[in-house]
Amino acid sequence: MKEYLEKNEWSIIERGFDPKKHMISESIFSIGNGHMGQRANFEETYTGDTLQGSYMAGVYYPDKTRVGWWKNGYPESFAKVLNSTNWIGLSIIIDGEELDLNKVKVTEFVRELNMKEGYLQRTFSAELDNGKLLKVKSTRFVSIVDKEIGAIKYEITPINFSGELEVTSFLDGDVKNVDANYDEKFWNPIHHAVNENRATVTVQTKKLNYQFCSTMETQITQDGQMLNLAGTAKEKEKYAGVLYQIPITKEKTTTIYKYVANVTNRDHAEDQLQMVSANELEKAVSKGFDTLKEEQAAAWKAKWLNSDIVIEGDVAAQQGIRFNIFQLNQTYSGEDARLNIGPKGFTGEKYGGSTYWDTEAYCLPFYLATAEESISRNLLIYRYNHLEKAKENARKLGFEKGALYPMVTMNGEESHNEWEITFEEIHRNGAIAYAIYNYVNYTGDERYLGEYGIEVLVEIARFWEERVNYVAKKDAYMMLGVTGPNEYENNVHNNWYTNRIASWTMQYTQEVLEYLKKTDLELYQKWVNKLGLRDEEVDKWTDIIEKMYYPEDKELGVFLQQDGFLDKELIPVDQLDEKHLPLNQNWSWDRILRSCFIKQADVLQGLYFLNHEFDMETKKRNFDFYEPMTVHESSLSPCVHAILACELGYKEKAYEMYLRTARLDLDNYNNDTEDGCHTTSMAGTWMAVVEGFGGFKIANDELILRPFIPGQWKSFSFKVLFRGARLKVIVDQEKVTVKNETDISLTIVVYDKKVELQGNEAITIAN
Template sequence: MKNYIQAQEWDIVENGFDSHLNKISESIFSLGNGRMGQRANFEETYTGDTLQGNYVAGVYYPDKTRVGWWKNGYPEYFAKVLNAADWMGLELKLDGELLDLNQCKVTAFQRVLNMQEGYLERTFTAELVSGKQVQVKAKRFFSIANDEIAALHYQLTPLNFSGKLDLISFIDGDVKNQDSNYEEKFWDEVSSAQEASGSYLTLRTKKTAFEVITGVKTVVIKNDKTVQLSIDTKSRDKYLSESVSLDLTLNEGISIYKIATNLSSQNYAPADLPDRAKEVIKAAVEKGFEELLKEQAAAWATKWQEGDIIIEGDVAAQQAIRFNIFQLNQTYTGKDARLNIGPKGFTGEKYGGSTYWDTEAYCIPFYLSTAPQEVSRNLLVYRYKHLERAIENAGKLGFNKGAALYPMVTMNGEECHNEWEITFEEIHRNGAIAFAIFNYIRYTGDSSYLKEFGLEVLIGIARFWKQRVNWSADKKQYVMLGVTGPNEYENNINNNWYTNTLAAWCLKYTMEAAGIVKENDPEQYQRIVAKTALEEGAEFADWKEISEHIYLPYDEELGVFLQQDGYLDKEQILVKDLPASARPLNQKWSWDRILRSCFIKQADVLQGMYFFEDDYDLESLRRNFDFYESRTVHESSLSPCVHSILAAKLNDGDRAYEFYLRTARLDLDDYNNDTEDGLHITSMAGTWMSIVEGFGGMRVKNDTLSFNPFLPEQWKSFAFTIGFRGIQLNIKIKKDEIIINTTSKELLHINIFNKLHPVQAGETVINYKGLLV
């Protein structure tokens, strides 16, 4: 665990430069706006250890799968969001000496991510080998007010000399993904142009033929006057540059501005990209850097007004939750239903930038409460639009009659994950998508989604589960063989409790959803029946039979659900008895040893008890929590949040707080030694859940908001803002009271510790101390 980020409420601060931490910081200080983003690479040359990264949402390449052997059903490729053109590059030579922090003595350094206003600022003082000292102040942002714009202001001042500066400002599209399977570069150049309005480089992806134009206008100011740059002769493919030589005067700085755009053929016809890029650059340059920055601050102020969480009395916890919320809002805005949420967002290449089940299981709740309803609806529509591909995916594995298996990893609906134990076996992702439909309707009340999109998806998923189980003559129940549950430290096991439970629930919910559509809109129901060739009588009878007679492993003596068949055959060693030298297991143990151990990567049985908590009493939850938590190593970023929520429900303050900090500061403190690959964006939504659903105890039951608050002893209070069915509420939890502010003109009834309370416009104070009896 690292501990070099200073705790501040609104800022992420790194003081001092340590090259060994640089890739971690490149992840932590990443920027984005839902349409594009960038790791916190330096603007000037850096020859040290770095992961260069610029990304454009939705633009991907089908990198050919690299496996040691091939099996029927394997995807032929792994789709990857691409490292795109570097627009901010600056090469700076001082009397012929290159400014490079890997070659300099860095005497002062600070990097600050201003989350309140949405920009990254870096200041440093460096001494070159020659003894020349310079100071640099750099500020940049990706606009959420206009997601086609990014901007940079770079100031350089000589501190102990006067001399000559040779400056090159460039766009470099000759890049590759670090995770390229065969060291292949994924871009071809289409065209380039340099003119008074700026430099424009258009690239096209191989195979998928996405076109992206990167446009940049560079402006250099010296002594309040604009300096003319010269267009350089093009020296290599996929590269454009401008240059100028300047005389620097002691203690007198120069300013370099770069205004950039990335536009893709997803949104514009390829032939229109050059003209549109010029229009965007022209409008942004006319506004200027400072005005664009004001617009950015105003847009972020709105974001924070809609979804801030305020913690009183714990700066580390406050900083952490804001960091998580900030990165979530940088990653996905919901404006485009073709886009989804990659586990690393715009912060790195791991996991290919593709869509996983994380979206439905972890991210949906965050966007339901902090964004307009159409944002979470778009996340569901994304899956509906891939339904035919899900049916094709199932067909490749031998399923038929409209059975749908959604991919574990995808960009376009087609499965592109190439590890057999996940591609073929981690089929619980189907259930997460069905649960997200239920969760969306429960929260929003928008049951119309079922007839428009949801029921068709549910039918395809139900058909898959029906074909995936088989009857066991020995157990006299339906079983599910050869699966991998959420705990990926178990592969190819039988009767994973979570997967079987989820399958049974999906079958029941599909029939319930069909009944809702049939009753409320018979015409639409008949359309869906015809489109899906649903045989209601026969199929419903099968689904009911399976859901009522599926095998769910249970140990009577311990009183716990068994993660899978044979789990108790494993040597039962507790995590507390593991030596520190053995952690993390995935970096210290062989895979064979991990698979034979009882250790759990992330919540599995507990994930199911979180989803379906109303089906289990507190004592059952406590037994299962104590049993499985003591065997869980939390080496998945998705694990601590579920444990935090359940610990809060059990009134276990110490563990709830411990797991909250672990999920909230997972990246800031590099808990799992993997932040350098990129941030864990989807687990950040779990951090939000830890506070709102965990400490806040927020649920929706019978169309009514419910709260069972729990205040950690480390906090004086905490408050969060949510949107619920067109109403915005601010909930503040203090030691003995809950304070609710709403602008709703209608009288609301909110359930606090199972007692309804009327809430009117303005402030309502509810003393809940007596309710705890």
């Protein structure tokens, strides 16, 4: 699409209102705090195309599965993160005419997402049908200090008239999900009430009995003076509002303050919800909007201290990376081990807002390097807490032992109902195991292995043991009927990545068992007894590891994505007419499956994960073979290619892939931003800079850097937390500077040279 957002280092800015782009902007300008989030819907009435969305983390609904042909093993439901009570609503009527940007003439429209301080602001001028002109300025945020609080400041100034303003400030729980399988509404009414300037609405899900209580207070000022207004109660089922009638004067501003507390019975006793909501609201009101906003700015300053990436000389790249980091910090705070990272965060409903393998494969590295250890540990504990459900999932598919983690979940049960993914995209199990390795390798927290990790690893290894089949004629183990990371291939045999991650998982599980045996024999024996682990079982894993079949073409020197891949007509993407792209919007599924074209990294995903196991020539041959056939129609694709391109010295390809992932949503590359942003791709953007251009790795308990800088940049810098230290890495066209911003000394490796970096010291090395 044509770019319509201004390039700015710290803000996303839209000038001029185009209704055709409004739903895209609703996604991009979303706000959140890890506990709740809100699409950039207008506060006032809007009758044009919109996806109204207010979301509470962890509150979901098991929507009955809808498929045309039922198969044994299908999940009964798809877990949906719910569109919850609309808490931002304001009905604005001026002299009998409602303010609706779909109906009035709009000028001077500016929408800004201030990423530095964490708020959304909108200004515009409107001409009503009767010729009356007014200016509006709206500012809102959800607090990352008081996680259950949202605040709005809405300013109205009549330009060429005096008259009467009618404002209804309301809470509306009568909402629905656009992705509901049967168009049903998921909320039942519990309670609603109005008391002077306050209103409360409590609703409950039709299944699982989640209760959601919102309480609001509205204050109105003119020229900075609080008005003592007697509002009129507006009540109906799942709705409560207060109507105010206010005389307004030409060129004098009326300001509406709306404070809302949103609480759920996930966090509070059901019979205490209304009291808790009222108490939290009272605290917010006593602080006032300006204080809440100042606290918000200070809290965001602290977040940026650890996670900011600075790029000089390329505003588009700078804006892209900050937008992605901002959304990641809005989506997940790590404070609640019951929560995870939905692929759309709080920006939309697609994919159900549930947990995917994306968390372990793409998001974990960001939180490892930018937040305290407990946050990434909680991501792993989330999966540990779902282990029993993962074992149930395996039994439902006919396995006698082991655990199969779901492709999509909220509570550990599989809730994805496309057969080629539910039953076949089992490589997700390997990502869970790899996340344990990645976490321990990064943090050095080997205690996790004995506390939680070994149980998960053993059960995943058991799944792989049963999933492979032994082919006596070839004396090899194979994996039949799978879908690898490349979802443009279904039901294939011996996907190289799946086979490799399976055998690696069994090997890593054996290594952890040996580690526990050597370091804590009593703990080792405890797990052996609890898991019923036998020597012959571990020996079977060894046999599978040694005899696993990997498709490969010796002549080309590449690993084959799966058996028969070379039977396809191999055509590079650049030979396709652009009218065919994106394939998923122009080709039939049959045509896609028969083609050589690749949706995202598959073989290359394995070379990224197990990077240390392959030499540079092997990586180069496989990259050169597969990347030209990759259409990057998955949001998870460009980042892996960018990282590998950096390692191989393909500077232009690395930069191309970086910009594509960094601005995937801002520039709507895949024509799908309107239904939400791509949160896990955002984590991939961070990886592309830090692991790609920064050459950042952890090996043998040492931090390794091998940076290079794109020619388009003057410099770039990033920060990482490692073993208690915070390092700032600055790279320009001539040198690399590493600053230790803490008292903790450590050894690092820069361009293969070991350096002792003392506390609060900086070192500089030529590129």
